[in-house]
Amino acid sequence: MLVWAVIILTANVVVKATSPIPPDNITTNGSQKLATASDCSKPVAFSGTRANIQEGRVILPETLLDQGVGYVASTGIFTTYCPGLYQFSFVGYGDKELRLSLKRKLSKTDSWQPVASTGLGGGSNIVLLRMAVGHQVALFADAGKPDDSTTFSGYRIAKE
Structure with a gap:
């Protein structure tokens, strides 16, 4: 009986020792990154430029500032991981047909x-928006083509 107890305890220790320990600052839920309390205690701000368009969305691959969590330059989408009051601004010029719009997608909506x-x-x-965890914002070109000097920026003004 003692031998079986030792074998079971040893197996339990081996299984726990081989389980990977996630880094302290990154947690995932499926493929989505979640912020830690440490991430949300710091400033959250981003600014991108050098516009091109992908499926109507303005992609700003050159990042002027990316502090904190949420902005993905390759998609042009900011996802809220740290809730609060945010300021978003954009400026863009291009051909005479250009019409830009800031759009928001609430969490669990399509x-x-x-x-x-x-x-x-x-x-x-420039707008102020209350953003909850999972809400997203992005810049879209509803018509026309923006030039390279187009920018999209955002930062958290207050925590919630």
């Missing part, structure tokens, strides 16, 4: 809803 836009030929806008 559709992007317009928040703010420019007139024909481009322009700028």
